Amino acid sequence: xxxxxxxxxxxxxxxxxxxxxxxxxxxxxxxxxxxxxxxxxxxxxxxxxxxxxxxxxxxxxxxxxxxxxxxxxxxxxxxxxxxxxxxxxxxxxxxxxxxxxxxxxxxxxxxxxxxxxxxxxxxxxxxxxxxxxxxxxxxxxxxxxxxxxxxxxxxxxxxxxxxxxxxxxxxxxxxxxxxxxxxxxxxxxxxxxxxxxxxxxxxxxxxxxxxxxxxxxxxxxxxxxxxxxxxxxxxxxxxxxxxxxxxxxxxxxxxxxxxxxxxxxxxxxxxxxxxxxxxxxxxxxxxxxxxxxxxxxxxxxxxxxxxxxxxxxxxxxxxxx
Amino acid sequence: xxxxxxxxxxxxxxxxxxxxxxxxxxxxxxxxxxxxxxxxxxxxxxxxxxxxxxxxxxxxxxxxxxxxxxxxxxxxxxxxxxxxxxxxxxxxxxxxxxxxxxxxxxxxxxxxxxxxxxxxxxxxxxxxxxxxxxxxxxxx
Numbered sequence: 001x002x003x004x005x006x007x008x009x010x011x012x013x014x015x016x017x018x019x020x021x022x023x024x025x026x027x028x029x030x031x032x033x034x035x036x037x038x039x040x041x042x043x044x045x046x047x048x049x050x051x052x053x054x055x056x057x058x059x060x061x062x063x064x065x066x067x068x069x070x071x072x073x074x075x076x077x078x079x080x081x082x083x084x085x086x087x088x089x090x091x092x093x094x095x096x097x098x099x100x101x102x103x104x105x106x107x108x109x110x111x112x113x114x115x116x117x118x119x120x121x122x123x124x125x126x127x128x129x130x131x132x133x134x135x136x137x138x139x140x141x142x143x144x145x146x147x148x149x150x151x152x153x154x155x156x157x158x159x160x161x162x163x164x165x166x167x168x169x170x171x172x173x174x175x176x177x178x179x180x181x182x183x184x185x186x187x188x189x190x191x192x193x194x195x196x197x198x199x200x201x202x203x204x205x206x207x208x209x210x211x212x213x214x215x216x217x218x219x220x221x222x223x224x225x226x227x228x229x230x231x232x233x234x235x236x237x238x239x240x241x242x243x244x245x246x247x248x249x250x251x252x253x254x255x256x257x258x259x260x261x262x263x264x265x266x267x268x269x270x271x272x273x274x275x276x277x278x279x280x281x282x283x284x285x286x287x288x289x290x291x292x293x294x295x296x297x298x299x300x301x302x303x304x305x306x307x308x309x310x311x312x313x314x315x316x317x318x319x320x321x
Numbered sequence: 322x323x324x325x326x327x328x329x330x331x332x333x334x335x336x337x338x339x340x341x342x343x344x345x346x347x348x349x350x351x352x353x354x355x356x357x358x359x360x361x362x363x364x365x366x367x368x369x370x371x372x373x374x375x376x377x378x379x380x381x382x383x384x385x386x387x388x389x390x391x392x393x394x395x396x397x398x399x400x401x402x403x404x405x406x407x408x409x410x411x412x413x414x415x416x417x418x419x420x421x422x423x424x425x426x427x428x429x430x431x432x433x434x435x436x437x438x439x440x441x442x443x444x445x446x447x448x449x450x451x452x453x454x455x456x457x458x459x460x461x
Contacts, residue, residue, distance in 0.1 A: 044373060045373040046367060046373045049363065049373075095414060095417065095418070098417055098418055098420070098421060099352070099356075099417060101421060102348045102351055102352045102417070102420045102421060102424075103348075103352045105345075105348055106345050106346075106348035106349040106352060109341055109342065109344060109345030109348065110342070110345050110349075112338070112341075114341075116341050116344065117440070120428060120440065120443060120444055120447065121440075121443060123425075123447045124443050124446050124447050124450070127447050127450035127451060127454070128446075128450055130450075130454065131450055131453060131454045131457075134454065134457070134458075180439075181439060181440075252420070252421035252424075253421045253422075253424075253425060253447065253451065255421070256418055256419070256420075256421040256422050256451060257450075257451045257454040257455045257458070258454075258458070259418040260418060260455040260458070261454075261455060261458030263414075263415070263418065264458070268411075268414060270359075270362065270363075270406075270407040270408075270410035270411045270414060271363075271366070271407065271410070273414055274359045274362060274363050274410040274413070274414065275363065277355070277356065277359050277413070277414060277417055278356055278359055278360055278363075281352055281356045
């Protein structure tokens, strides 16, 4: 406890405004504390549950559109602003991932935006990767890993951005694996009202990248969506909306195993995770409706920003820990 | 007699699309049912504990490290019989957590029916990974 406090004060001394991913450091700690003090003075359980619900609507909207879990919002919002114990905040965030995935995933399947076969194929890589990551977690030191991952994410952000302006070289080598597994798909573009068929390229490499995404999520406790969406969109040339929708559909499966573990440990508090779940379901339904109208360039820009934010968090965590 | 021009009729679904829609339905039902149970549980809690609306101290009991709620599945039935709000909410959360797993199981069944051996193997692999990681986590 005192060690934790010392660490916290030394961080404040260095005037570090840390950022937080699923389980790690903290954004604007001072503001969070002041806010938390105000919150605990006036707030009743009902008010806090309502606040959790409202925050979760936002998390569900963002998470469902970008193909991420929404843990980026849920953990800091609950633990820093609302004073929820970090254990329960993380427990609630894993529930929020599942709620986003199932809620928005169902809507995307109905709208024919998910490439289910591709999703299920890549799920094998992400779940295997997550399991290996959990094994490696005790054996690898996180520091350089975080720095390396942060740099990789910055490169990914750059690749995403470049992709936006169509400057990349397209190679149209047919992919035998994609053909054999019947991964090529058709999606309904709600903006133009037409059916768009597309092919999947570099399936093997995409599978490997998804495996890495799984390992990273097991090792560093981050959602794999930040790697999966660019892997599908930039690398495998799947339309961005399909990539985001497929990622949304996939993340629930990987999260389900962790959620089972968190539940067994007693980290999933009904009064925290309950309002989170309902809020996220509402948010993901709103988000999945917005997705139809959203244009890909805006989505790509938003995703690039999220990538940079997560990259900076990772670099910061790696360099200051 | 009515005649419909083929152009205006909705395009018929391929068998693959039908399968996909069924999987989507599983997710939808899972989310709707679990969200309803969670909401019922939370409302029950608020009705049974009016102090939740007025007592700022209650928050620490709820969100602090020492909060009391069903930790294990074996505790759950007893509390459910007493219609405790938190137990109902926990039941809903459990159902929500299981929904993706049910979806994976359902896809194994569907690929088996379609005789798509590659994808049966793939989805069985995914399920296996889930079971292993859950069991390992529990041992830890």
